[in-house]
Amino acid sequence: MENYTLIDSIGTQHTFHKVPQRIISLVPSQTELLVDLGLESKIVGITKFCIHPKDLRSKKAIVGGTKKVDCDKIKALVPDVIICNKEENTLEMVETLRTICPVWVTDIVTVEDNFKMISDFGNLFDCVAEAENWNRKLTLALSDFKSFIQTKPVKKVAYFIWKKPYMVSGSANFINELLELNHFENVFANQQRYPEVEPEKINANGDLDFIFLSSEPYPFKEKDVLEMHIFTQPAKIVLVDGEMFSWYGSRLLKAFDYFKELHQKL
Known part of the structure; x- marks a missing residue:
């Protein structure tokens, strides 16, 4: 892929010169999503709370928690992008990490936000087909659940x-x-x-x-x-x-x- 520009959930514009190959994820649920999108091999660092899939912590570098991380350890991993969340991670942490590499911040309040995040990850990591597949499965499951809950x-x-x-x-x-x-x-x-x-x-x-x-x-x-x-x-x-x-x-x-x-x- 040539240079491409994307905007994250909090309105930050990011320009990438290539698809990020080295990912650090500082949010457990987003780590699980990245794995389910087929990106496990590109994840180089996670938090101690990233417990799904269960064996991931034995394979990846643990860089801290969701509120406090080891910045030197993160630097040494030479990440192309760090994945954070507005609620899970602190603004101070995000600003510090931006001195290392681009920090993609999500903000998930609604189910629609969730669909958008998955689509964004598809575009960010060039796995659009996988992202569309997950959104399709979730759309069907949501429709089914709404029928179940209706009465x-x-x-x-x-x-x-x-x-x-x-x-x-x-x-x-x-x-x-x-x-x-x-x-x-x-x-x-x-x-x-x-x-x-x-x-x-x-x-x-x-x-x-x-x-x-x-x-x-x-x-x-x-x-x-x-x-x-x-x-x-x-x-x-x-x-x-x-x-x-x-x-x-x-x-x-x-x-x-x-x-x-x-x-x-x-």
């Missing part, structure tokens, strides 16, 4: 992501998008991002149907269910798979099957 009643939920302090998902994020898709009315959708809450106050009106305790980023367990139950009766407290509600990319295909199973259990 399900809307239920009120609070989705917890953190403890000490307790934090929930508000609006303007991918979790809220998937809650809405599932006919779950997020009672904190009137607040932005991830507000702190007092659990003893969240069900003051007694109209909450479910409290979801996510497996990530805080790993809620059964003991947390018992603890939360003291505050929030009579809402049903459910441990949910955080990857399915918060990972974008190709993970969404598995998420639709997970959501169907979740609704059957509820």
Whole structure:
């Protein structure tokens, strides 16, 4: 390919003189997507949280986490591009990494954003056919899930992501998008991002149907269910798979099957 110019999700224009051959990915879900697009051999660095596929961390250089990385280690890997995300990575990190090579930043809030990211990766890494195939599969799965969910009643939920302090998902994020898709009315959708809450106050009106305790980023367990139950009766407290509600990319295909199973259990 000759020189080509693309614009990422936050409006940064990038001009590449060749297709990037050495990729560092600092977002676990996007690492999984890159592998599913057939780009595993081009990935040279990942985070310690990039756990899918399971054997990837034994094959690739670990350069840190999503909030803090070893810049010297990244420089030594001589990357052509670094893949980040507006929410997962910090602005300070992105600005520092831009002194090494181009940093492609995604911003995923809606399912449409997810389709666009996959298409962008297809153009960026010259794997358009693979990207189109994934978007086709996801489009079919989304249509099927919308048919499944169509007759399900809307239920009120609070989705917890953190403890000490307790934090929930508000609006303007991918979790809220998937809650809405599932006919779950997020009672904190009137607040932005991830507000702190007092659990003893969240069900003051007694109209909450479910409290979801996510497996990530805080790993809620059964003991947390018992603890939360003291505050929030009579809402049903459910441990949910955080990857399915918060990972974008190709993970969404598995998420639709997970959501169907979740609704059957509820």
